[in-house]
Amino acid sequence: NAGVTQTPKFQVLKTGQSMTLQCAQDMNHNSMYWYRQDPGMGLRLIYYSASEGTTDKGEVPNGYNVSRLNKREFSLRLESAAPSQTSVYFCASSDLGTGVRDTIYFGEGSWLTVV
Amino acid sequence: RKEVEQDPGPFNVPEGATVAFNCTYSNSASQSFFWYRQDCRKEPKLLMSVYSSGNEDGRFTAQLNRASQYISLLIRDSKLSDSATYLCVVNIYGQNFVFGPGTRLSVLP
Numbered sequence: 001n002a003g004v005t006q007t008p009k010f011q012v013l014k015t016g017q018s019m020t021l022q023c024a025q026d027m028n029h030n031s032m033y034w035y036r037q038d039p040g041m042g043l044r045l046i047y048y049s050a051s052e053g054t055t056d057k058g059e060v061p062n063g064y065n066v067s068r069l070n071k072r073e074f075s076l077r078l079e080s081a082a083p084s085q086t087s088v089y090f091c092a093s094s095d096l097g098t099g100v101r102d103t104i105y106f107g108e109g110s111w112l113t114v115v
Numbered sequence: 116r117k118e119v120e121q122d123p124g125p126f127n128v129p130e131g132a133t134v135a136f137n138c139t140y141s142n143s144a145s146q147s148f149f150w151y152r153q154d155c156r157k158e159p160k161l162l163m164s165v166y167s168s169g170n171e172d173g174r175f176t177a178q179l180n181r182a183s184q185y186i187s188l189l190i191r192d193s194k195l196s197d198s199a200t201y202l203c204v205v206n207i208y209g210q211n212f213v214f215g216p217g218t219r220l221s222v223l224p
Contacts, residue, residue: 033211042216043159043202058211090158096211103149104204104212106158 002026006091006107013081013114021076021110023091031096032074033058033104034066036087043090049074050096081114088112118142119215121203127221132193136218138186138203145213147206148179150188152199153217159202162188193222 006023013019025032034046035058045058049068063085065077074093078085088111094104121138128134140148148165163170165177165186176189186203203215 040216043214045211048211094212096206102147102206103161103164106160108158109156 004091004093004105004107006089006110008110009108010111011113013078013112015082015114017081018077018079019081019112020078021089021091021112022073023075023107024073025091025093025105026072027093027095027105028071029093029095029105030071031094032068033092033094034064034074034076035090035092036060037090037109038087046076046089078112081112083114086112086114117216118213119203119205121201121215122218123216124218125221126218127223128193129223130193130195132222133189133191134193134220135190136188136201136203136220138188138215140184140186140203140205140213142205142207142213143184144207145184145205146208148177148186149204149206150175150177150186151202151204151214153202154199159214162201190220193220195222195224198222 004025030051033048035043044060047066049055052071067075091107150162151159152162153159165179169178174191178187200217200219202217206212
């Protein structure tokens with residue numbers, strides 16, 4: 001019953017440091033996503049990968065890079081962390097495009113603080 | 116105009132009350148509709164899909180009005196455990212999911 005697993009759950013970074021958030025899904029989904037959620041802002045899409053080997057920018061991609069390592073794994077990298085990147089990050093996956101009743105499944109979130 | 120808009124909330128209701136949430140979407144090509152529930156400091160989880168004919172799951176009823184581009188969620192006999200943020204989500208077949216900002220519900224004893 002793992003579903004979508006993301007690590008780490010909590011991280012504190014200093015401004016300018018880099019880090020990678022890891023995400024893996026075991027549902028054989030084609031599509032994977034990274035969102036951030038800030039108080040009062042709702043979920044905002046950072047990057048997504050519609051299928052293995054492809055990645056595309058979402059609504060707020062600046063300051064981030066992603067890698068779709070294989071069908072299971074999709075990582076998010078902060079090259080030079082800034083305080084504005086303090087947020088909760090959610091990885092998600094879906095089988096988008098295979099049926100009109102596709103749904104999206106989320107990991108438990110990663111709480112990132114940049115000081 | 117935002118793609119998906121919801122009642123701003125918060126809604127504070129007593130236990131046992133009936134509460135309704137509204138959601139509107141701007142893209143008439145939207146094809147799939149969902150309500151998600153998000154507890155404090157947790158991930159969003161699917162509450163129910165919304166079908167054209169409307170659907171019910173226990174105390175929860177979802178309605179879709181394509182002509183008005185409007186989705187609703189009705190919760191009857193509210194429980195303390197219903198306290199959460201409710202997210203309206205729409206999807207165009209083959210494209211990404213679009214999330215509303217959420218409506219927070221607090222059910223009071």
